[in-house]
Amino acid sequence: MEESKLRAFVKRHVPLRRWHIRVLVRRTQMRLLCHWTTLKDLFTPNQSGFDALPSASLRYRVHGKPDRQSFLEVGRQCSQDILKALRKNGRELASFESILDFGCGCGRTLLWFAKETSRPRFHGTDIDGKAIAWCQKKLTLGSFAVNDALPPLRYDAGSFDLLYAVSVFTHLDEERQFQWLEEIKRVVRPGGIVVLTIHGETCWDGLPPEHKALMEGKGFTFFRADFYKGIFPAWYQDAYHTRKYVNENFSRYFKILDYLPQGLNNHQDMVVLQRD
Ligand SMILES: C[S@@+](CC[C@H](N)C(=O)[O-])C[C@H]1O[C@@H](n2cnc3c(N)ncnc32)[C@H](O)[C@@H]1O
Incomplete structure (x- = not known):
C-alpha cells in the first residue's frame, strides 16, 4: 500500500x-502529581486553621495545581480582594444577609469568608458534583448544591443580596454567559451586589493572533484550550473580555458600579455590579 x-x-x-x-x-x-x-500531605501537619481541606485532586480541579499551600494562599487573596472591592463600594461582608458563591468548586474562596463573619448565610453551587459532595460533607459553614450546566439554579427569585463568581465567566462562551447573567439577575434581589471576574487585558498575552484580532474588534473571544480536554466538559473553555465589551453587555443586566483591572489576585479583572 x-x-x-x-x-x-x-x-x-x-x-x-x-x-x-x-x-x-x-x-x-x-x-x-x-x-x-x-502522600506529602500525610506527613505535613495541617496548620491552616481549617478543620478539613479538600483532597489534592479537588484542589487541582479549581486551581490547576494540587499543592495545599498555594490553594490556601490564592483562596485567601481572592477573599481579601472581594472584600476590598466591596469596601471600595461602601459595603462590608457582614452587611449582607445571604451570599451565593456561584461556581464555588471545593470552597477555595468561601472557606475564608466564613472565617471573617458568621452573620450572612453562605451558599455555594457548582456543576462539579465531586467538589459539592465534599463541601456538603465537610463544610458546616454553609449549604451547597449542584447545578446543571445551563440555568436555572435551584434557588427562588431574590434569594441573595450578594453573589460572587470567581473565575467562572472566564470559562463560558458568549451564549452561556448571557444565559447565566439573566439567571443571576433572577436570584439576586433588587439592590443586591454581584461580583464577577474575567480575563481582562493583562491575560491576553498567550492568545493566538486570530483571537487577539477578535479582542480588538468584538472585544470577546472564546478559546478552545486543549488543556481542559478530558478534565472538564467540552463547553468549559477560556473566555476573554475587553472592558468596553463588559460595559456594553453586562450593563444590559446590571448597573456597573466598578471595574477593577487585575483586581483579583493581581491577575483577573473584577467587575462589581448592582441589580436594579
Ligand atoms: C477556576 S474554578 C474556580 C472555583 C472557585 N470559584 C474558586 O475560586 O476556587 C471554576 C469553577 O467554576 C465552575 N463552573 C463553571 N461553569 C459553571 C456553571 N455554569 N455553573 C456553576 N459552576 C460552574 C467549575 O466547575 C469550577 O469549579
Whole structure:
C-alpha cells in the first residue's frame, strides 16, 4: 500500500488522535502529581486553621495545581480582594444577609469568608458534583448544591443580596454567559451586589493572533484550550473580555458600579455590579 493511502487508512480506522494521547499523558501526570501530593500531605501537619481541606485532586480541579499551600494562599487573596472591592463600594461582608458563591468548586474562596463573619448565610453551587459532595460533607459553614450546566439554579427569585463568581465567566462562551447573567439577575434581589471576574487585558498575552484580532474588534473571544480536554466538559473553555465589551453587555443586566483591572489576585479583572 502507498504511504499516503496507508496514512489515510490509519486516520480513518484508528480512532486515536494526537489530542487523545496528550490528554492521556496529562491525566496520568495529574494523577501521579495528586498521589504524590496526598502522600506529602500525610506527613505535613495541617496548620491552616481549617478543620478539613479538600483532597489534592479537588484542589487541582479549581486551581490547576494540587499543592495545599498555594490553594490556601490564592483562596485567601481572592477573599481579601472581594472584600476590598466591596469596601471600595461602601459595603462590608457582614452587611449582607445571604451570599451565593456561584461556581464555588471545593470552597477555595468561601472557606475564608466564613472565617471573617458568621452573620450572612453562605451558599455555594457548582456543576462539579465531586467538589459539592465534599463541601456538603465537610463544610458546616454553609449549604451547597449542584447545578446543571445551563440555568436555572435551584434557588427562588431574590434569594441573595450578594453573589460572587470567581473565575467562572472566564470559562463560558458568549451564549452561556448571557444565559447565566439573566439567571443571576433572577436570584439576586433588587439592590443586591454581584461580583464577577474575567480575563481582562493583562491575560491576553498567550492568545493566538486570530483571537487577539477578535479582542480588538468584538472585544470577546472564546478559546478552545486543549488543556481542559478530558478534565472538564467540552463547553468549559477560556473566555476573554475587553472592558468596553463588559460595559456594553453586562450593563444590559446590571448597573456597573466598578471595574477593577487585575483586581483579583493581581491577575483577573473584577467587575462589581448592582441589580436594579
Ligand atoms: C477556576 S474554578 C474556580 C472555583 C472557585 N470559584 C474558586 O475560586 O476556587 C471554576 C469553577 O467554576 C465552575 N463552573 C463553571 N461553569 C459553571 C456553571 N455554569 N455553573 C456553576 N459552576 C460552574 C467549575 O466547575 C469550577 O469549579
